[in-house]
Amino acid sequence: MLSQPLPGPLAEQAAAARARLGERCAEDVRGDWERAWADYPHPWHLDHMLACSPFVAEQLRRDLAPMVALLNSGELLRGLDEGELRDQLETALAAAGAELLPVLRRFRARHMLRILWRDFCRLAPTLETTRDTSLLAEACIQGALEHCRRDLERRFGTPRGRRSGEPQELLVLAMGKLGARELNVSSDIDLMFAYPEAGDTDGESRQISNEQFFTKLGQGVINALDQVTAEGFVFRVDMRLRPYGDSGALVHNFSALEDYYQEQGRDWERYALIKARAVTGGAARAAELAQMLRPFIYRKYVDFGVIDSLRGMKQMITAEVRRRGLDNDVKLGHGGIREVEFIAQCFQLIRGGRDLGLQQRELLPVLAECAALGCLPEQAARELREAYLFLRDSEHAIQGYRDQQSQALPGESLQQAAMARVMGCADWPAYLERLREHRERVAGHFRNLIAEPGEVQEPADSDLVLWGEDLGADSLAALGYRDPEGSLAPLVELRDSRRVLALQTQGRERLEEFMPQLILACAEAADPDTALARVLPLVVAVTRRSAYLALLLENPAALDELVTLCAASPWIAQQMADHPVLLDELLDRASLYTAPDKGLLQDELRQQVARLAVDDLEAQMDVLRYFKASHTLRVAASEMVGRLPLMKVSDKLTWLAEVILEQVLAVAWHDLTVKYGEPARPGGGYGFAVFGYGKLGGIELSYSSDLDLVFVYDAEARGSTDGKRSIENSVFYTRLGQRMIHILETRMALGNLYEVDMRLRPSGNSGMLVASTSGFASYQRESAWTWEHQALVRARLVAGDPAVGEQVYAVRQEMLCRERDTAELAREVVAMRRRMREHLLGAEVAANGEFHLKHGEGGIVDIEFMVQYAVLAWSHRVPDLVQWSDNIRILETLGSNGLFEQRESEALIQAYLAYRSAAHQLALQQQPDVVPAEEYREHRAAVSAKWEQLFASYGSDA
Template identity: 65%
Template sequence: MNLNTNEFPAPLAEQAGLAWTRSLERASDAEADALREALADDALSAQAARALACSPFIAGLARRKPALLLDLLSSGDLQRQMPGQEFREQLAARLGEEGVELGVVLRQYRQRHMLRIIWRDFCRLADTLETVRDTSLLAEACIAEALKVTQAALEQRFGRPLGKRSGQPQQLIVLAMGKLGAGELNVSSDVDLIFAFPEAGSTDSEKRPISNEEFFTKVGQGVIAALDQVTPEGFVFRVDMRLRPYGESGALVHNFTALEEYYQDQGRDWERYALIKANPVTGDATRAQELMHSLRPFIYRRYVDFGVIESLRSMKQMITAEVRRRGLQDNVKLGHGGIREIEFIAQCFQLIRGGRDLGLQQRALLTVLEECVALGCLPRQAVDELRAAYLFLRDSEHAIQGYDDKQTQELPSDPIARMAMAMVMGFANWEQYGQALQAHRDNVSRHFSGLIAPPEDENDDSSAADDAFLWGADIEPEALSRLGYADAAACTERLSALHDSNRVVALQTEGRERLNQFMPQLLRACAETDYPDLALERVLPLVVAVVRRSAYLVLLLENPPALAELAMLCGASPWIAEQMSRHPVLLDELLDRASLYHPPDKQELRSLLTQQVARLATDDLEAQMYALRYFKAAQVLRVAASEVAGRLPVMKVSDNLTWIAEVILEQVLAVAWADLIHKYGEPKRESDGYGFAVFAYGKLGGLELGYGSDLDLVFVSDGARQGSTDGDRALDNTVFYTRLGQRMIHILETRMALGQLYEVDMRLRPDGDSGMLVPTLDGFARYQQGDAWTWEHQAVVRARLVAGDVDVAARFEDIRREVLCLPRDLDELRAEVVKMRQRMRDHLLPSETDGRFHLKQGRGGIVDIEFMVQFAVLAWAHEHPELTRWSDNVRILETLDQEGLLPAGEAQALTDAYLEYRGIAHQLALQQEPGEVDASLFSVQRERVMQRWQEMFPGLEPAP
């Protein structure tokens, strides 16, 4: 039979026909008949025509080895996607046969699979990602099996390599770099490798022991020879070892310690860039993971690393210059708008942000681009365009390389090769393909050009000349005065003290140059605020804190709007200034002004936190705790910035701070639970939930959290006290739930670099500090109904679920409602409430000076309103159970008004006073001022509150 090439251009039809004829000629009669029979299938015949026409490589293999083509056609391997493990299993089985040679088997195996991979790619039986996956898996299998055979042979001569410290057998770890490391190898690529072994030591041969370094050098040389040498059967993969430490002049292999020391002491930014895709493809998995763990701090800085920008800018300029110098316009990888530019875009964000945004610590390019969308680094449209271009360019690369199995990314100039490439890419002719290619390259080039643009010189000549007088050894007060500083002499004194300080004097050259660039820009940014002197005074401690970590200065230099926001926020709030100085990592939050001034709602907060912790190992408690602390600090900064900017009213401020605490408590419970069940198994319980819930009292319970508020919490379990956990290290359920509560407190209160999450107060649980940390629901009910004091019932008014089992919460709420609805003697209740209020005032009210009003504890202040609300619930809930519905003062006051329990207008007056007090209290907190104001400021409101108090508690008013 003849191939159906009727619709092919004549040269391609001729090429396919000739290849098919010669294959049949070289085949035995039986093979020729089998080939004809296989291609009687129309679908296979069409595929064969396309593959033979468009790939002289496939045509050549078919001519030389018709049996190979027949085997692939008859096995069905051309028509199926192979499972990943099958690559190595097939190769290992072949090498296990008697009398085979490693080099011959590897080359024959490579030929078989490259024919299969290119066939499937050209016939569009496989998409781009399958093609790069299969090529990578083929390379990994060949490397691993070559290593296995080579090391086994050398161990026969020199013995097993043993670690000097551990005494354990050693294996060579092959780090795949570049496209192989990412599982994105193209169909005619070399492989970039680095060889490493865990420990120094020697082999255990009695006759010929050699050092581990010498042994693994021989192993590495053997692996390279097995893969790279060109024989009559060709080669397997070209091996490039130039990415190893010291390049071609360096040792072929290094132990883990030597590698770590090299990168720590001498590693350069381009090596960080290269190691992003590093992936161990051989060796013991535990030791391989140990190696990657040791390299990660070099690759990814813990903070947002804008210090690498200048290196990336230099790399980008080199890429652009190389294209121009070498005339690479026709290169789909290296030319303008090529594959390398897409890779550079993704890897820039990985180097800059990967230390903090762990989702960027991935190897696959398309996955990283998607993460850039999730993090807001790139817009959706940009990533869609980059993804489409990447897939198109990689398909083009495969069409070029699969044509003749040549390592090139140059567009063909030969007319027949162009016809073949256009056909593979799905175009009628070369011109149509070229138009589509240019559109994709234009998109890539546009995004590449917009990345890490040269810094704009915003200073005119005169302002640049002023720099020498704004910062340095000769600061002139007049220069500061011209910018608008009121007390230029005092500012000069502060700047000179910083300039001459030991921290600045001891700076290395790079750090000093960055500081010299930064300070004039900072002074100009502060000068644009309402109070330049104050802004500068508050920002300078941040400069002192980061001066030796100058990457933060680069972040602000590269982002002038962020520097302006920093100056404005610090000038407006010493609390924000202090937070930034204590936690400079928060500077990253200034980069996105839109999100900075739009705090997310609770659902968005939950989603953000879930995304951040989902990338962390569940058993890495320290990483989880750090992520939670950063999350809290960043989100609270957003709330504070929004309040300072006047974009959030007081109710919304408290709502947002409350939501932050709630989603953190949900995650803390999840982390603590996972940690304990990993060790002890799960407790037997009555429902599918935790059997445990967290209830908030006080400000969190009342949705009134402030910036520095602690958390009043009560833990309760469902009472499933019988039994124990189901793990190997079983715990009694009571002990398990106690440890769960303890673990939550530990996660919340442990001090780390970003401080505590929250201070926790557990004294409102039954029996206070002497009571069980985690009472049962029954125990909680008995205590509240029989032993609790009136003030404890007052506290229950503000109790509500914030995390945990909803079934436990429902039963808790029933108990709460029953307790609050108990009939009470009103005279006794009034006396108890007033007594407690007086006690609080005696202990907590600072000594008020004449003419000052303490917003919280002062007469007619916040606590007086809270006590009246609590009294109202306890007094009237048995007749008006709707009063138990809410835990916050504002909605309880609304309910009191709706139920007609307060005179007309009183509830609104109390609400207005309450919100005004809290609004000023928030502002004072941001100014780090005491919570008191001039008494005349709220005289009307105070009088109204005190009058209501006298009417609610006649004859029992606490003494002034």
């Protein structure tokens, strides 16, 4: 489209510009121009630019030398990196001496010519144009700062910190589009100035405070960029985003900034700081400032408390469009650039504290992250991206016409024709139709963002008082509460508590709005009093973090889910009260009641940790804890509504543990190899395997299970790591195991990951934390007790190096398939079972006519011991028994091979599943594993009968 002949009016404009160019072109310059232009591969670009940008035409008319230089250097045909721009400006400033202002303006003119040429001729994509314009601004800021700083230091000396004595520097914070390197071609630049420490300069003849020094420096930079001279300006500078705006100091030290944002910072300032980036100053100081600002910008977890402010901003945007008649503005108007930016930044403010991938400055990566996180549908993110690029190209076409800071569609026909051509459209109506389509899509997504609050649920009897001084039991009774006096007491206690009385206005208003909705929601439960009693601890926990109440007020369906789950399970209620951040999981009912399989868990965790710095151990541990807590909640919720049978519950919880162990190993490995290098080992890989025993090995984890682990490594015994701080392989792997346990067990805001039990390793607590493959094999062959071989039945590789796992599996197969004296084996199994029961099962359980599901006679452990006995006794004849580590498949194998009668195997499987299902349900009700003895009479009889058959001759006490 761009290479087609110019339409009549544009062709005339190009011809007139060519004529003016020829009239003003000196003979020597004309020769240079003609030689340089002869090698340019796209000759039609000249008429295209002369027609579509009178600004470019005027620049060329004034002086062809910059264009000749661009042609000779080849810079019109390639992008420049920031190093080239900075070097070019430094060279020009060095050659010009004290002439800062004219050099900056000539430099800007040359590169704006290059940027517009590449953009209008579609030699550069949209994001290169915005990036190049931003790099140009950064180079000019840095050049101006350095020039002004040298001048001030000659007069006043170097500013130094009062506390540290170190030299101080001015950090120029680029805000808005410049911070994200998304500057348009005729934009102003939003800046803030900061310096690390208060103090004074060290001048010999005259000293001033650091604040005075940096204020002068900031004023110098602004003047150098913003002042209009005969050669124009560089960039208009806007400083209104600094603390206190125009009435505030021009510069602030880090401490003053931190105090301001902690005490007075507002949500719109959080919004403004999302894109903030230091474009001057050392990397360490910039990182320090960014780290200081981050907690203000991004709340630690999902921040629904900001929604009211965002809703207000959205209403202001809509009202401004209406009031100012901005419909023809591609930035500020209906469906414009600002609305796309607002959509992305809303999700950043709300979710950026937890979803670290949203803590980016550039808009398009944020949109992609929103789609990946499910904040936006894929199609919505794609439509917003396409619209954004089209709108930014439109903005450049408008501004590049005369280098004017405007986003309004042109009203004059010639400029309309030029804009349509630059945008690749046949004519102006064709462009307007494409623009309308994009803006309608953006406006639709903008309308759907942060809907107005839904209708507040009102009690059937509007005279009921559900909070405040007049709250009474009669209101609760009218709603169907069975024990209104009992439910009233904790409500009154909460209302009159110091915690509530000390609330600030916003928190008190949210609580007053929320409590009636909670009471009404609980009234819909089968047992309103129980539901209310279980949810109130959560309310108490979040009273001073009312953003969580805002989440529930904004999402009535989430409040309903909360009441439903807490009413069904005190365990879930406790989890929510202990970890209110899990409220975020209630927003998506589909995911709440869908527990992913292992592959999806791996993908999700991989995406979450990919956004973290690999050396940020605390952030990695935080993500792992939320990952575990959220997915455990999903499993529990799915089980409570009957979507997951027992076997699937244990599968999901076991897969979750395995995925977490894989990541814990990866984090620990990285941490240690950075310090010590990698250990010498054959075949590469970790050379390290994590084996799960007990419930983890048997794929039978429950909600509160600890992890029975054994660590095994395979590396040269006397070898060492290859890092500068080399250590022996055995020491490295021991520290690797210790680091894994530290990551798993350390208590943080979301608790620990798992309790770890290492007592099943060779020699138990007195043995090495990590065994070598040879040490593991020799221990199992020569020193292991029978109960340790019983435990080996359930050993399974859960993380780490498969090659090491194969070596351990070979030892396991050898040990389990060893031919044994079955009579002696039976006596040892019975004796171990008796000791376990005496130690773990109180006599009062049986005496009270109760049955302990796990340790009672005919219970879970009896089945497990029979399975382990069978594997140890008969695997030398039936090696298939060694294939599995879980009891169900071993029992199936015993039945299919005739070692147990088929009906016996099936009876034991049914009893085992029934017991474990009951144990899961009791765990969700926070009840012990004890039931009335009559409940499982048939299952107990079947288990005891098989026990008697196997062990009656060997001192069975069943």
